Amino acid sequence: MRLQVKAIVASAALVLGMLPALAVASGPEYQPAKPPHEGMHETAPKGHAYGFYCKAESKKHVEGQKRTPFSECVRSAARAEHNKALTARQACKTLSKKHVKGQKRTPFSTCVRGVAQMRKEQHEKEQQQQV
Numbered sequence: 001m002r003l004q005v006k007a008i009v010a011s012a013a014l015v016l017g018m019l020p021a022l023a024v025a026s027g028p029e030y031q032p033a034k035p036p037h038e039g040m041h042e043t044a045p046k047g048h049a050y051g052f053y054c055k056a057e058s059k060k061h062v063e064g065q066k067r068t069p070f071s072e073c074v075r076s077a078a079r080a081e082h083n084k085a086l087t088a089r090q091a092c093k094t095l096s097k098k099h100v101k102g103q104k105r106t107p108f109s110t111c112v113r114g115v116a117q118m119r120k121e122q123h124e125k126e127q128q129q130q131v
Helices: 002-025 069-082 107-130
Strands: none
Touching: 069 107
C-alpha cells in the first residue's frame, strides 16, 4: 500500500509541476488592437504628402548630383499632380534608370510606381466623392 501512495503523490507532484508550463504554451489570451501594417497597404495621408509615395527611395546623397533620389521623386510626384497631362514616366524622367547593387528597383521605376499609386488613390477618392 505504501508503494501505491508514493506513486500517487509522485504523479500528483509531476502534474502540478507541469501546469504552469502548459498554461504558458497556449499563449496569451488577448488580441492586438490593430494588425501590423505591411508595405503600401497603409492608408494614404491627407493633403500633399508626396513623400508617402516615395518612401522606398534612397535618401542618401550621390556625389555629383544636386538632389537625393527621394527628393527627386517628391518633386516628380508634385509635378505629376499639378499637371494631369503628364504620365508617370514623363514626370519621373529626371531620375536614374541605372540598377544599384542590393536594391530591387531603379530610382526611376520606384518613382513611376509611386506616382501611379498616387493617381490611382486620387481617382478612387474622386469616385467615392461622386457617389
